[in-house]
Amino acid sequence: MANHPELALENQLCFALYNASRAMTKTYQPHLKKLGLTYPQYVVMLSLWQYGVTNVKTLGERLSLDSGTLTPLLKRLEANELVSRKRNSDDERVVEVFLTSQGQALEQDALTMRQEMLCNAQGDVEALISLKEQLQQLTATLSQ
Template structure:
């Protein structure tokens, strides 16, 4: 197909490297702000989901973040030890564990708004550019997460 990128082994031609470099740069920008909150980036993602909707199950959190329980469980244990969340077996399904914010966990939400504001400022994008980039990245994620078929349609 003439309108698709040509295969290459040059680093600068790789979309994966551009994404990797961008991800590292964004995460590095978050690090000092999250250090002040006492959170790692993955912990911050969990906290954002709980600020959206408290009392989610481990399974719900893992599904939204695309993390397995082997990765998520230690992270939740650290948040529990830090006094930011509690974990309880659900009464309606004892196989399921519900994660609840503590008062200290809820209090961090206001600091998260500051982090979001600072990151938006660092990006220097218009609303349209911001929304377009998020949409493109979601499309990319959906395409590479599908059945592995490499054809565009």
């Protein structure tokens, strides 16, 4: 009994994005398990592989994570000997995050995983890139 079709679940962009996010995370899980990472830990590692040594504040901004979420992630990555944290010698308030040699070595496995994920998506790579760019634009628009 749909009095307002514009409110139908299947017509909601938010619901489509929610389901796509869940499906993507579910698809990543077995691959990430092989790496010994959760998805949030994986995005931290992606950032560190890309940018190298990063302070916690910048890392949180880059990943849109607050310190209450990021700090436990970093503690677990540190316990797994993938990252190291150290206070900046010039400003003790700043904590810098470094990849350990074990964390650096994991990058190659992640690259292999990315190739497997592209195969799982079974789509035109250019269409996937276009979708990613559209989602980035939507995020930027909604974040204003």
